[in-house]
Amino acid sequence: MNWISNYVRPKIGSLFNRREVPENLWTKCDECGSMLFHRELAENQNVCTQCGNHMPITPRARFRALFDGGAFTEIPVTAPTPDPLQFRDQKKYPDRLRAAQRETGEKEAMLVVQGEIGRVPVVAAGQDFTFMAGSMGMYVGNAILAAATRAVERRCPLVLFSAAGGARMQEGILSLMQMPRTTVAVEMLKEAGLPYIVILTHPTTGGVTASYAMLGDVHIAEPGALICFAGPRVIEQTIREKLPEGFQRAEYLLDHGMLDRVTDRRHQREELTVILRMLLGLDPAVQADLPPPVLSNAAAVATQPAASAER
Template identity: 60%
Template sequence: MNWIENVVRPKIRGLWPKRETPDNLWVKCPETGEMVFHKDLEANQFVFPGSGYHQRMDAPARLRSLMDGAEWETIPSATVPVDPLRFRDERRYTDRLKTAKAKTGRDDAFVVAAGEIEAVPVVVAVQDFDFMGGSLGMAAGEAIICGAEAAVARRRPYILFAASGGARMQEGILSLMQMPRTTVAVDQVKEAGLPYIVVLTNPTTGGVTASYAMLGDVHIAEPGALIGFAGPRVIEQTIREKLPEGFQRSEYLMEHGMVDMVVHRHQLRATLARICRLLMKLPEPAPLELLPPPSEDAPEAEPVAEEKDAAPAAA
Protein backbone atom coordinates (compact mmCIF):
# COMPACT_ATOMS: atom_id res chain seq x y z
CA MET A 1 0.00 0.00 0.00
CA ASN A 2 1.34 3.39 -0.99
CA TRP A 3 0.61 5.55 2.04
CA ILE A 4 1.41 8.87 0.33
CA GLU A 5 -0.73 8.17 -2.75
CA ASN A 6 -3.73 6.67 -0.94
CA VAL A 7 -3.88 8.71 2.27
CA VAL A 8 -1.84 11.90 2.24
CA ARG A 9 -2.60 13.19 -1.28
CA PRO A 10 -6.42 12.78 -1.01
CA LYS A 11 -6.39 14.72 2.28
CA ILE A 12 -4.35 17.52 0.71
CA ARG A 13 -6.68 17.72 -2.27
CA GLY A 14 -9.65 17.87 0.09
CA LEU A 15 -8.33 21.09 1.58
CA TRP A 16 -8.71 22.89 -1.79
CA PRO A 17 -11.80 21.60 -3.56
CA LYS A 18 -11.64 21.66 -7.33
CA ARG A 19 -13.53 24.53 -8.93
CA GLU A 20 -15.91 23.53 -11.69
CA THR A 21 -15.37 25.47 -14.91
CA PRO A 22 -18.18 25.69 -17.50
CA ASP A 23 -17.43 23.94 -20.77
CA ASN A 24 -18.27 27.03 -22.82
CA LEU A 25 -16.27 29.55 -20.79
CA TRP A 26 -13.91 30.08 -23.72
CA VAL A 27 -14.76 29.67 -27.40
CA LYS A 28 -12.21 28.88 -30.10
CA CYS A 29 -12.45 30.52 -33.51
CA PRO A 30 -12.68 27.83 -36.23
CA GLU A 31 -10.61 29.91 -38.66
CA THR A 32 -7.75 31.36 -36.61
CA GLY A 33 -7.84 29.40 -33.34
CA GLU A 34 -8.37 32.61 -31.37
CA MET A 35 -9.74 32.02 -27.88
CA VAL A 36 -12.48 34.45 -26.88
CA PHE A 37 -14.30 34.70 -23.57
CA HIS A 38 -17.87 33.52 -24.09
CA LYS A 39 -19.46 36.61 -22.52
CA ASP A 40 -17.38 38.88 -24.77
CA LEU A 41 -18.35 36.83 -27.82
CA GLU A 42 -22.02 37.03 -26.86
CA ALA A 43 -21.78 40.79 -26.39
CA ASN A 44 -20.28 41.02 -29.90
CA GLN A 45 -23.27 39.13 -31.37
CA PHE A 46 -21.18 35.94 -31.67
CA VAL A 47 -18.74 37.47 -34.14
CA PHE A 48 -15.07 36.77 -33.41
CA PRO A 49 -13.37 40.18 -33.18
CA GLY A 50 -10.07 39.08 -34.72
CA SER A 51 -11.24 37.19 -37.80
CA GLY A 52 -14.82 38.42 -38.18
CA TYR A 53 -16.03 34.79 -38.29
CA HIS A 54 -19.79 34.59 -37.71
CA GLN A 55 -20.64 31.82 -35.28
CA ARG A 56 -24.13 30.35 -35.29
CA MET A 57 -26.74 32.05 -33.11
CA ASP A 58 -29.67 30.31 -31.52
CA ALA A 59 -33.16 31.69 -32.02
CA PRO A 60 -33.50 33.68 -28.73
CA ALA A 61 -30.10 35.34 -29.21
CA ARG A 62 -31.03 36.25 -32.79
CA LEU A 63 -34.30 37.84 -31.71
CA ARG A 64 -32.64 39.74 -28.87
CA SER A 65 -30.18 41.28 -31.31
CA LEU A 66 -32.96 42.32 -33.71
CA MET A 67 -36.05 43.39 -31.82
CA ASP A 68 -36.46 46.80 -30.21
CA GLY A 69 -35.90 46.50 -26.49
CA ALA A 70 -35.20 42.77 -26.97
CA GLU A 71 -38.96 42.21 -26.69
CA TRP A 72 -41.26 40.22 -28.96
CA GLU A 73 -44.50 38.28 -29.06
CA THR A 74 -44.16 34.58 -29.82
CA ILE A 75 -46.58 33.37 -32.48
CA PRO A 76 -47.72 29.78 -31.76
CA SER A 77 -47.98 27.23 -34.54
CA ALA A 78 -50.32 24.33 -35.08
CA THR A 79 -49.57 21.00 -33.45
CA VAL A 80 -48.50 18.10 -35.66
CA PRO A 81 -48.34 14.33 -35.13
CA VAL A 82 -45.18 13.11 -33.44
CA ASP A 83 -43.29 10.35 -35.27
CA PRO A 84 -46.06 9.55 -37.79
CA LEU A 85 -43.87 6.94 -39.54
CA ARG A 86 -42.61 5.35 -36.29
CA PHE A 87 -39.12 5.81 -37.67
CA ARG A 88 -36.07 4.21 -36.12
CA ASP A 89 -32.45 4.01 -37.24
CA GLU A 90 -29.74 3.86 -34.57
CA ARG A 91 -32.23 5.46 -32.16
CA ARG A 92 -35.95 6.02 -32.09
CA TYR A 93 -37.10 9.27 -33.64
CA THR A 94 -39.04 10.08 -30.47
CA ASP A 95 -35.81 9.76 -28.45
CA ARG A 96 -34.01 12.12 -30.84
CA LEU A 97 -36.81 14.65 -30.44
CA LYS A 98 -36.61 14.43 -26.65
CA THR A 99 -32.85 15.04 -26.77
CA ALA A 100 -33.25 18.02 -29.09
CA LYS A 101 -36.01 19.52 -26.94
CA ALA A 102 -33.92 19.12 -23.80
CA LYS A 103 -30.90 20.70 -25.50
CA THR A 104 -32.69 23.75 -26.92
CA GLY A 105 -35.70 24.14 -24.66
CA ARG A 106 -37.97 24.39 -27.73
CA ASP A 107 -40.45 22.09 -29.41
CA ASP A 108 -38.88 22.32 -32.88
CA ALA A 109 -36.44 24.15 -35.09
CA PHE A 110 -38.47 27.34 -35.70
CA VAL A 111 -39.36 30.30 -33.50
CA VAL A 112 -41.83 32.78 -35.00
CA ALA A 113 -42.18 36.19 -33.37
CA ALA A 114 -43.85 39.55 -33.93
CA GLY A 115 -42.16 42.75 -32.87
CA GLU A 116 -40.48 45.90 -34.13
CA ILE A 117 -37.10 46.59 -35.72
CA GLU A 118 -36.23 50.27 -35.38
CA ALA A 119 -39.95 51.02 -34.91
CA VAL A 120 -40.92 49.02 -38.03
CA PRO A 121 -43.51 46.30 -37.19
CA VAL A 122 -42.39 42.91 -38.57
CA VAL A 123 -42.96 39.18 -38.28
CA VAL A 124 -39.72 37.20 -37.96
CA ALA A 125 -39.19 33.44 -38.27
CA VAL A 126 -35.84 32.09 -37.04
CA GLN A 127 -34.60 28.61 -37.87
CA ASP A 128 -32.38 27.14 -35.14
CA PHE A 129 -29.64 24.81 -36.35
CA ASP A 130 -29.17 23.43 -32.84
CA PHE A 131 -32.48 21.55 -33.13
CA MET A 132 -31.59 18.49 -35.22
CA GLY A 133 -29.57 20.55 -37.67
CA GLY A 134 -32.48 22.88 -38.35
CA SER A 135 -34.05 20.14 -40.45
CA LEU A 136 -37.36 20.81 -42.16
CA GLY A 137 -40.18 18.68 -40.81
CA MET A 138 -43.90 19.01 -40.38
CA ALA A 139 -43.62 21.20 -37.28
CA ALA A 140 -41.18 23.55 -39.02
CA GLY A 141 -43.44 23.75 -42.05
CA GLU A 142 -46.43 24.64 -39.86
CA ALA A 143 -44.38 27.34 -38.11
CA ILE A 144 -43.45 28.96 -41.44
CA ILE A 145 -47.08 28.88 -42.59
CA CYS A 146 -48.34 30.35 -39.30
CA GLY A 147 -45.74 33.12 -39.60
CA ALA A 148 -46.89 33.90 -43.16
CA GLU A 149 -50.53 33.99 -42.07
CA ALA A 150 -49.68 36.31 -39.17
CA ALA A 151 -47.75 38.64 -41.50
CA VAL A 152 -50.73 38.84 -43.88
CA ALA A 153 -53.24 39.35 -41.07
CA ARG A 154 -51.18 42.09 -39.43
CA ARG A 155 -49.97 43.66 -42.70
CA ARG A 156 -46.30 43.34 -41.77
CA PRO A 157 -43.14 42.34 -43.66
CA TYR A 158 -42.14 38.70 -43.23
CA ILE A 159 -38.45 38.14 -42.42
CA LEU A 160 -37.09 34.59 -42.33
CA PHE A 161 -33.67 33.49 -41.07
CA ALA A 162 -32.69 30.20 -42.70
CA ALA A 163 -30.20 27.77 -41.16
CA SER A 164 -30.66 24.13 -42.07
CA GLY A 165 -29.08 20.96 -43.33
CA GLY A 166 -32.18 20.09 -45.37
CA ALA A 167 -35.30 17.96 -44.99
CA ARG A 168 -35.81 15.73 -41.93
CA MET A 169 -35.34 12.19 -43.13
CA GLN A 170 -37.16 10.70 -40.12
CA GLU A 171 -40.42 12.08 -41.54
CA GLY A 172 -39.86 10.90 -45.10
CA ILE A 173 -42.32 12.12 -47.74
CA LEU A 174 -44.18 14.15 -45.10
CA SER A 175 -41.06 16.27 -44.72
CA LEU A 176 -40.69 16.76 -48.47
CA MET A 177 -44.31 17.91 -48.68
CA GLN A 178 -43.36 20.94 -46.59
CA MET A 179 -41.45 22.34 -49.57
CA PRO A 180 -44.56 23.05 -51.71
CA ARG A 181 -46.63 23.97 -48.64
CA THR A 182 -44.17 26.66 -47.55
CA THR A 183 -43.90 27.85 -51.16
CA VAL A 184 -47.67 28.43 -51.23
CA ALA A 185 -47.45 30.32 -47.92
CA VAL A 186 -44.74 32.60 -49.33
CA ASP A 187 -46.89 33.26 -52.40
CA GLN A 188 -49.74 34.36 -50.14
CA VAL A 189 -47.47 36.93 -48.51
CA LYS A 190 -46.46 38.29 -51.90
CA GLU A 191 -50.03 38.33 -53.21
CA ALA A 192 -50.94 40.49 -50.21
CA GLY A 193 -48.36 43.03 -51.39
CA LEU A 194 -46.06 42.42 -48.42
CA PRO A 195 -42.28 41.98 -48.57
CA TYR A 196 -40.73 38.59 -47.93
CA ILE A 197 -37.07 38.95 -46.92
CA VAL A 198 -34.74 35.98 -46.44
CA VAL A 199 -31.51 36.08 -44.44
CA LEU A 200 -29.26 33.14 -45.33
CA THR A 201 -27.01 32.02 -42.48
CA ASN A 202 -24.46 29.25 -42.14
CA PRO A 203 -25.44 26.69 -43.36
CA THR A 204 -28.47 26.82 -45.67
CA THR A 205 -28.63 23.63 -47.74
CA GLY A 206 -30.87 20.87 -49.05
CA GLY A 207 -34.63 21.15 -49.45
CA VAL A 208 -34.65 24.47 -47.59
CA THR A 209 -32.60 26.05 -50.37
CA ALA A 210 -34.89 24.41 -52.93
CA SER A 211 -37.98 26.05 -51.44
CA TYR A 212 -38.66 29.00 -49.13
CA ALA A 213 -35.03 30.07 -48.66
CA MET A 214 -34.68 31.15 -52.30
CA LEU A 215 -38.08 32.78 -52.83
CA GLY A 216 -37.44 36.09 -51.12
CA ASP A 217 -37.94 39.53 -52.61
CA VAL A 218 -34.52 40.33 -51.15
CA HIS A 219 -31.84 37.78 -50.25
CA ILE A 220 -29.33 38.78 -47.61
CA ALA A 221 -26.46 36.51 -46.57
CA GLU A 222 -24.14 36.65 -43.61
CA PRO A 223 -20.40 36.65 -44.42
CA GLY A 224 -18.91 33.23 -45.13
CA ALA A 225 -22.21 31.34 -44.97
CA LEU A 226 -22.43 28.01 -46.82
CA ILE A 227 -25.42 28.18 -49.20
CA GLY A 228 -26.37 25.50 -51.70
CA PHE A 229 -28.43 22.40 -52.38
CA ALA A 230 -25.82 19.64 -52.17
CA GLY A 231 -22.60 20.03 -50.21
CA PRO A 232 -19.33 20.80 -52.00
CA ARG A 233 -17.86 17.39 -51.19
CA VAL A 234 -20.83 15.60 -52.78
CA ILE A 235 -20.54 17.79 -55.88
CA GLU A 236 -16.81 17.11 -56.24
CA GLN A 237 -17.36 13.37 -55.93
CA THR A 238 -20.12 13.51 -58.54
CA ILE A 239 -18.46 15.64 -61.21
CA ARG A 240 -14.92 14.51 -60.29
CA GLU A 241 -13.58 18.02 -60.53
CA LYS A 242 -12.12 20.49 -58.04
CA LEU A 243 -14.54 23.30 -57.20
CA PRO A 244 -13.47 26.98 -57.33
CA GLU A 245 -12.16 28.66 -54.20
CA GLY A 246 -14.99 29.86 -51.97
CA PHE A 247 -17.62 27.94 -53.94
CA GLN A 248 -21.11 28.08 -52.35
CA ARG A 249 -20.04 30.79 -49.92
CA SER A 250 -21.94 34.06 -49.55
CA GLU A 251 -19.40 36.22 -51.34
CA TYR A 252 -19.11 33.81 -54.29
CA LEU A 253 -22.90 33.64 -54.67
CA MET A 254 -23.25 37.41 -54.58
CA GLU A 255 -20.66 37.75 -57.36
CA HIS A 256 -22.70 35.30 -59.47
CA GLY A 257 -26.12 36.88 -58.84
CA MET A 258 -27.58 34.35 -56.40
CA VAL A 259 -27.57 36.70 -53.40
CA ASP A 260 -28.47 40.40 -53.35
CA MET A 261 -26.10 41.48 -50.59
CA VAL A 262 -23.73 40.20 -47.93
CA VAL A 263 -24.24 42.07 -44.67
CA HIS A 264 -22.17 41.92 -41.50
CA ARG A 265 -24.18 40.91 -38.46
CA HIS A 266 -23.57 44.25 -36.77
CA GLN A 267 -25.25 46.09 -39.68
CA LEU A 268 -28.05 43.56 -40.18
CA ARG A 269 -30.63 45.20 -37.95
CA ALA A 270 -30.29 48.62 -39.61
CA THR A 271 -30.27 47.04 -43.09
CA LEU A 272 -33.48 45.09 -42.47
CA ALA A 273 -35.23 48.17 -41.09
CA ARG A 274 -34.17 50.25 -44.10
CA ILE A 275 -35.36 47.62 -46.61
CA CYS A 276 -38.69 47.23 -44.83
CA ARG A 277 -39.28 50.99 -44.86
CA LEU A 278 -38.45 51.12 -48.55
CA LEU A 279 -40.70 48.22 -49.57
CA MET A 280 -43.56 49.24 -47.27
CA LYS A 281 -43.24 52.92 -48.27
CA LEU A 282 -42.81 54.02 -44.68
CA PRO A 283 -41.24 57.36 -43.78
CA GLU A 284 -37.67 57.48 -42.60
CA PRO A 285 -37.22 58.14 -38.88
CA ALA A 286 -36.69 61.80 -38.04
CA PRO A 287 -33.00 62.52 -37.31
CA LEU A 288 -32.15 63.58 -33.82
CA GLU A 289 -31.35 67.29 -33.59
CA LEU A 290 -28.15 67.60 -31.64
CA LEU A 291 -27.43 70.85 -29.87
CA PRO A 292 -23.99 72.38 -30.57
CA PRO A 293 -21.51 71.87 -27.74
CA PRO A 294 -20.93 74.92 -25.54
CA SER A 295 -17.93 77.04 -26.53
CA GLU A 296 -15.04 77.18 -24.11
CA ASP A 297 -14.63 80.93 -24.75
CA ALA A 298 -18.24 81.74 -23.95
CA PRO A 299 -18.60 83.52 -20.62
CA GLU A 300 -20.60 81.83 -17.95
CA ALA A 301 -24.03 83.25 -17.30
CA GLU A 302 -24.23 85.30 -14.16
CA PRO A 303 -26.82 84.25 -11.62
CA VAL A 304 -29.95 86.39 -11.66
CA ALA A 305 -30.68 87.98 -8.33
CA GLU A 306 -34.19 87.61 -7.04
CA GLU A 307 -36.14 90.87 -7.11
CA LYS A 308 -37.56 91.92 -3.79
CA ASP A 309 -40.09 94.57 -3.17
CA ALA A 310 -38.30 97.46 -1.45
CA ALA A 311 -39.91 98.64 1.75
CA PRO A 312 -41.19 102.27 1.59
CA ALA A 313 -38.73 104.76 3.12
CA ALA A 314 -39.80 106.26 6.44
CA ALA A 315 -40.77 109.90 6.25
Protein backbone atom coordinates (compact mmCIF):
# COMPACT_ATOMS: atom_id res chain seq x y z
CA MET A 1 0.00 0.00 0.00
CA ASN A 2 1.39 3.37 -1.04
CA TRP A 3 0.49 5.77 1.78
CA ILE A 4 1.25 8.91 -0.26
CA SER A 5 -0.76 7.81 -3.32
CA ASN A 6 -3.70 6.31 -1.46
CA TYR A 7 -4.15 8.81 1.35
CA VAL A 8 -2.12 12.01 1.10
CA ARG A 9 -2.88 12.89 -2.54
CA PRO A 10 -6.67 12.32 -2.28
CA LYS A 11 -6.74 14.37 0.91
CA ILE A 12 -4.90 17.27 -0.69
CA GLY A 13 -7.04 16.98 -3.83
CA SER A 14 -10.24 17.14 -1.82
CA LEU A 15 -9.12 20.42 -0.29
CA PHE A 16 -8.62 22.06 -3.68
CA ASN A 17 -11.60 20.46 -5.41
CA ARG A 18 -14.11 21.16 -2.65
CA ARG A 19 -17.21 22.82 -4.00
CA GLU A 20 -17.94 26.29 -2.74
CA VAL A 21 -21.28 26.78 -0.96
CA PRO A 22 -23.29 29.54 -2.67
CA GLU A 23 -23.43 32.66 -0.53
CA ASN A 24 -27.06 33.40 -1.43
CA LEU A 25 -28.51 30.30 0.23
CA TRP A 26 -29.04 32.12 3.51
CA THR A 27 -30.16 35.60 4.51
CA LYS A 28 -29.59 37.16 7.91
CA CYS A 29 -32.52 38.99 9.49
CA ASP A 30 -31.39 42.51 10.41
CA GLU A 31 -33.73 42.56 13.42
CA CYS A 32 -33.28 39.24 15.26
CA GLY A 33 -30.12 38.00 13.51
CA SER A 34 -31.64 34.66 12.49
CA MET A 35 -30.19 32.91 9.45
CA LEU A 36 -33.06 32.25 7.05
CA PHE A 37 -33.00 29.80 4.16
CA HIS A 38 -33.72 31.84 1.04
CA ARG A 39 -36.44 29.53 -0.29
CA GLU A 40 -38.39 29.59 2.97
CA LEU A 41 -37.93 33.35 3.15
CA ALA A 42 -39.25 33.77 -0.41
CA GLU A 43 -42.27 31.58 0.30
CA ASN A 44 -42.95 33.78 3.35
CA GLN A 45 -42.86 36.93 1.16
CA ASN A 46 -39.55 38.05 2.68
CA VAL A 47 -41.01 38.25 6.18
CA CYS A 48 -38.72 36.79 8.86
CA THR A 49 -40.11 33.45 10.01
CA GLN A 50 -38.69 34.01 13.51
CA CYS A 51 -39.58 37.61 14.46
CA GLY A 52 -41.92 38.79 11.69
CA ASN A 53 -39.55 41.50 10.49
CA HIS A 54 -40.63 42.77 7.06
CA MET A 55 -37.52 42.58 4.94
CA PRO A 56 -37.32 44.35 1.55
CA ILE A 57 -39.00 42.72 -1.44
CA THR A 58 -38.89 43.59 -5.13
CA PRO A 59 -42.03 44.84 -6.88
CA ARG A 60 -42.13 41.80 -9.18
CA ALA A 61 -41.99 39.37 -6.25
CA ARG A 62 -44.63 41.40 -4.44
CA PHE A 63 -46.94 41.37 -7.46
CA ARG A 64 -46.54 37.61 -7.92
CA ALA A 65 -47.87 37.14 -4.41
CA LEU A 66 -50.58 39.76 -4.83
CA PHE A 67 -52.35 39.14 -8.14
CA ASP A 68 -54.71 36.26 -8.82
CA GLY A 69 -52.62 33.31 -9.96
CA GLY A 70 -49.52 35.52 -9.80
CA ALA A 71 -50.40 36.80 -13.29
CA PHE A 72 -49.96 40.42 -14.36
CA THR A 73 -49.06 42.44 -17.46
CA GLU A 74 -46.48 45.22 -17.42
CA ILE A 75 -47.64 48.67 -18.54
CA PRO A 76 -45.10 50.62 -20.65
CA VAL A 77 -43.78 53.89 -19.24
CA THR A 78 -42.40 56.74 -21.35
CA ALA A 79 -38.67 57.12 -20.82
CA PRO A 80 -37.63 60.70 -19.90
CA THR A 81 -34.70 62.68 -21.27
CA PRO A 82 -31.54 61.00 -19.96
CA ASP A 83 -29.30 63.08 -17.68
CA PRO A 84 -31.07 66.41 -18.33
CA LEU A 85 -28.72 68.36 -16.02
CA GLN A 86 -25.48 66.63 -17.06
CA PHE A 87 -25.06 65.82 -13.38
CA ARG A 88 -21.85 64.37 -12.07
CA ASP A 89 -20.52 63.74 -8.57
CA GLN A 90 -18.14 60.83 -8.00
CA LYS A 91 -19.79 59.15 -10.99
CA LYS A 92 -21.71 60.35 -13.99
CA TYR A 93 -25.48 60.03 -13.61
CA PRO A 94 -25.81 57.69 -16.65
CA ASP A 95 -23.17 55.41 -15.09
CA ARG A 96 -25.17 55.24 -11.86
CA LEU A 97 -28.32 54.40 -13.81
CA ARG A 98 -26.61 51.62 -15.73
CA ALA A 99 -25.16 50.18 -12.50
CA ALA A 100 -28.61 50.18 -10.88
CA GLN A 101 -30.14 48.53 -13.96
CA ARG A 102 -27.51 45.76 -13.85
CA GLU A 103 -28.03 45.22 -10.12
CA THR A 104 -31.83 45.09 -10.19
CA GLY A 105 -32.63 43.93 -13.72
CA GLU A 106 -35.21 46.73 -13.92
CA LYS A 107 -35.36 49.81 -16.14
CA GLU A 108 -36.05 52.24 -13.31
CA ALA A 109 -37.30 52.68 -9.76
CA MET A 110 -41.00 52.01 -10.41
CA LEU A 111 -42.83 49.09 -12.02
CA VAL A 112 -46.40 49.55 -13.32
CA VAL A 113 -48.60 46.52 -14.03
CA GLN A 114 -52.23 45.48 -14.43
CA GLY A 115 -54.05 42.33 -13.41
CA GLU A 116 -56.73 41.13 -11.01
CA ILE A 117 -56.87 41.03 -7.22
CA GLY A 118 -59.82 39.07 -5.87
CA ARG A 119 -61.31 39.05 -9.36
CA VAL A 120 -61.19 42.86 -9.45
CA PRO A 121 -59.25 44.45 -12.37
CA VAL A 122 -56.50 46.60 -10.83
CA VAL A 123 -53.60 48.76 -11.94
CA ALA A 124 -50.66 48.60 -9.52
CA ALA A 125 -47.41 50.54 -9.22
CA GLY A 126 -44.49 49.52 -7.00
CA GLN A 127 -41.28 51.34 -6.13
CA ASP A 128 -38.04 49.39 -5.99
CA PHE A 129 -35.79 50.59 -3.17
CA THR A 130 -32.82 48.72 -4.61
CA PHE A 131 -32.89 51.07 -7.61
CA MET A 132 -31.08 54.17 -6.33
CA ALA A 133 -33.05 54.01 -3.06
CA GLY A 134 -36.33 54.17 -5.00
CA SER A 135 -35.69 57.86 -5.56
CA MET A 136 -38.41 59.89 -7.27
CA GLY A 137 -37.26 61.24 -10.62
CA MET A 138 -38.90 61.99 -13.94
CA TYR A 139 -39.37 58.30 -14.72
CA VAL A 140 -41.29 57.75 -11.48
CA GLY A 141 -43.49 60.73 -12.34
CA ASN A 142 -44.12 59.29 -15.80
CA ALA A 143 -44.87 55.89 -14.25
CA ILE A 144 -47.53 57.25 -11.90
CA LEU A 145 -49.12 59.23 -14.73
CA ALA A 146 -49.13 56.10 -16.89
CA ALA A 147 -50.69 54.09 -14.05
CA ALA A 148 -53.41 56.70 -13.40
CA THR A 149 -54.16 57.06 -17.11
CA ARG A 150 -54.52 53.28 -17.56
CA ALA A 151 -56.70 53.04 -14.45
CA VAL A 152 -59.02 55.75 -15.79
CA GLU A 153 -59.14 54.05 -19.21
CA ARG A 154 -60.02 50.68 -17.65
CA ARG A 155 -62.27 52.22 -14.99
CA CYS A 156 -60.44 50.33 -12.25
CA PRO A 157 -58.66 51.14 -8.95
CA LEU A 158 -55.01 52.07 -8.60
CA VAL A 159 -52.94 50.42 -5.86
CA LEU A 160 -49.51 51.94 -5.20
CA PHE A 161 -46.66 50.56 -3.08
CA SER A 162 -44.29 53.32 -1.98
CA ALA A 163 -40.66 52.82 -0.94
CA ALA A 164 -38.29 55.72 -1.41
CA GLY A 165 -35.53 57.77 0.13
CA GLY A 166 -37.01 60.92 -1.42
CA ALA A 167 -36.43 62.87 -4.62
CA ARG A 168 -33.52 62.08 -6.94
CA MET A 169 -30.85 64.72 -6.50
CA GLN A 170 -29.27 63.99 -9.89
CA GLU A 171 -32.35 65.49 -11.53
CA GLY A 172 -32.55 68.53 -9.26
CA ILE A 173 -35.65 70.69 -9.60
CA LEU A 174 -36.99 68.33 -12.26
CA SER A 175 -37.38 65.63 -9.61
CA LEU A 176 -39.23 68.03 -7.30
CA MET A 177 -41.59 68.89 -10.15
CA GLN A 178 -42.86 65.31 -9.97
CA MET A 179 -44.67 66.18 -6.75
CA PRO A 180 -47.30 68.38 -8.48
CA ARG A 181 -47.33 66.07 -11.54
CA THR A 182 -48.20 63.03 -9.45
CA THR A 183 -50.76 65.07 -7.50
CA VAL A 184 -52.47 65.82 -10.82
CA ALA A 185 -52.42 62.09 -11.61
CA VAL A 186 -54.14 61.29 -8.30
CA GLU A 187 -56.70 64.03 -8.99
CA MET A 188 -57.51 62.31 -12.31
CA LEU A 189 -58.53 59.22 -10.34
CA LYS A 190 -60.63 61.20 -7.88
CA GLU A 191 -62.45 63.03 -10.68
CA ALA A 192 -63.20 59.66 -12.29
CA GLY A 193 -64.53 58.33 -8.97
CA LEU A 194 -61.93 55.54 -8.83
CA PRO A 195 -60.30 54.21 -5.63
CA TYR A 196 -56.66 55.02 -4.97
CA ILE A 197 -55.06 52.84 -2.29
CA VAL A 198 -51.52 53.38 -0.99
CA ILE A 199 -49.45 50.75 0.83
CA LEU A 200 -46.53 52.47 2.53
CA THR A 201 -43.49 50.25 2.98
CA HIS A 202 -40.13 50.78 4.66
CA PRO A 203 -38.93 53.42 4.08
CA THR A 204 -41.24 56.07 2.58
CA THR A 205 -39.62 59.45 3.07
CA GLY A 206 -39.04 62.92 1.64
CA GLY A 207 -40.97 64.30 -1.32
CA VAL A 208 -42.70 60.96 -1.89
CA THR A 209 -44.40 61.24 1.50
CA ALA A 210 -45.19 64.88 0.75
CA SER A 211 -47.04 63.98 -2.46
CA TYR A 212 -48.63 60.83 -3.87
CA ALA A 213 -47.85 58.54 -0.92
CA MET A 214 -50.23 60.42 1.40
CA LEU A 215 -53.04 61.23 -1.05
CA GLY A 216 -54.77 57.87 -1.05
CA ASP A 217 -58.37 57.11 -0.21
CA VAL A 218 -57.05 54.34 2.05
CA HIS A 219 -53.58 54.25 3.62
CA ILE A 220 -52.13 50.91 4.70
CA ALA A 221 -48.60 50.46 6.03
CA GLU A 222 -46.39 47.47 6.65
CA PRO A 223 -45.31 46.82 10.27
CA GLY A 224 -42.33 48.85 11.39
CA ALA A 225 -42.15 50.98 8.25
CA LEU A 226 -40.46 54.37 8.57
CA ILE A 227 -42.83 56.99 7.11
CA CYS A 228 -41.78 60.62 7.26
CA PHE A 229 -40.60 63.72 5.43
CA ALA A 230 -37.43 64.40 7.43
CA GLY A 231 -35.92 61.47 9.32
CA PRO A 232 -35.93 61.25 13.13
CA ARG A 233 -32.17 61.81 13.37
CA VAL A 234 -32.47 65.10 11.45
CA ILE A 235 -35.36 66.23 13.66
CA GLU A 236 -33.50 65.37 16.87
CA GLN A 237 -30.44 67.32 15.71
CA THR A 238 -32.63 70.29 14.79
CA ILE A 239 -34.79 70.56 17.92
CA ARG A 240 -32.17 69.06 20.27
CA GLU A 241 -34.75 66.86 21.97
CA LYS A 242 -35.23 63.12 22.27
CA LEU A 243 -38.15 61.90 20.18
CA PRO A 244 -40.79 59.47 21.51
CA GLU A 245 -40.21 55.75 21.17
CA GLY A 246 -41.23 54.51 17.73
CA PHE A 247 -41.63 58.04 16.36
CA GLN A 248 -42.53 58.08 12.63
CA ARG A 249 -42.98 54.31 12.53
CA ALA A 250 -46.15 52.82 11.08
CA GLU A 251 -47.65 51.89 14.46
CA TYR A 252 -47.02 55.40 15.85
CA LEU A 253 -48.67 57.02 12.83
CA LEU A 254 -51.64 54.66 13.10
CA ASP A 255 -52.13 55.66 16.75
CA HIS A 256 -52.04 59.34 15.75
CA GLY A 257 -54.53 59.10 12.90
CA MET A 258 -52.17 59.26 9.91
CA LEU A 259 -52.90 55.72 8.68
CA ASP A 260 -55.97 53.53 8.32
CA ARG A 261 -54.35 50.14 8.88
CA VAL A 262 -51.03 48.45 9.60
CA THR A 263 -51.15 45.09 7.83
CA ASP A 264 -48.72 42.20 7.66
CA ARG A 265 -47.50 41.69 4.09
CA ARG A 266 -48.74 38.10 4.12
CA HIS A 267 -52.33 39.30 4.71
CA GLN A 268 -52.38 42.24 2.31
CA ARG A 269 -53.85 40.28 -0.57
CA GLU A 270 -56.91 39.27 1.46
CA GLU A 271 -57.32 42.74 2.92
CA LEU A 272 -57.00 44.46 -0.45
CA THR A 273 -59.55 42.05 -1.92
CA VAL A 274 -62.12 43.04 0.72
CA ILE A 275 -61.37 46.78 0.49
CA LEU A 276 -61.41 46.91 -3.31
CA ARG A 277 -64.64 44.97 -3.62
CA MET A 278 -66.34 47.09 -0.95
CA LEU A 279 -65.25 50.37 -2.55
CA LEU A 280 -66.60 49.17 -5.90
CA GLY A 281 -69.89 48.04 -4.43
CA LEU A 282 -69.17 44.34 -4.93
CA ASP A 283 -69.71 41.43 -2.57
CA PRO A 284 -66.60 41.33 -0.33
CA ALA A 285 -66.81 37.52 -0.19
CA VAL A 286 -64.89 35.83 -3.00
CA GLN A 287 -65.49 32.26 -4.18
CA ALA A 288 -63.22 29.59 -2.75
CA ASP A 289 -61.88 28.68 -6.20
CA LEU A 290 -59.97 31.96 -6.45
CA PRO A 291 -56.60 31.21 -8.09
CA PRO A 292 -53.85 31.28 -5.46
CA PRO A 293 -50.82 33.57 -5.81
CA VAL A 294 -47.43 32.28 -6.89
CA LEU A 295 -44.98 32.24 -3.98
CA SER A 296 -42.38 29.66 -4.97
CA ASN A 297 -40.15 31.80 -7.22
CA ALA A 298 -37.30 32.48 -4.82
CA ALA A 299 -35.23 34.19 -7.49
CA ALA A 300 -37.80 36.97 -7.68
CA VAL A 301 -37.17 38.06 -4.10
CA ALA A 302 -34.17 40.29 -3.49
CA THR A 303 -33.06 41.77 -0.21
CA GLN A 304 -32.17 45.43 -0.39
CA PRO A 305 -29.30 47.42 1.11
CA ALA A 306 -30.02 49.65 4.05
CA ALA A 307 -29.07 52.77 2.03
CA SER A 308 -29.60 56.10 3.80
CA ALA A 309 -32.92 55.35 5.52
CA GLU A 310 -32.95 54.73 9.25
CA ARG A 311 -34.16 51.31 10.29
